[in-house]
Amino acid sequence: MEKIKIYLKNILSLLKISILRWLLKRIFERLIPIRVVEKLIL
DSSP states (O other), X not given: OHHHHHHXXXXXXXXXXXXXXXXXXXXXXXXXXXXXXXXHHO
């Protein structure tokens, strides 16, 4: 039973992290034009 709880907690934290990253990405895409981002990356 405990193992299942820990497992679920891990999945939840992973989901939170990925959602946060996605949100940050969306916000940055809104704030910064894509061309500028491409210049920074390339």
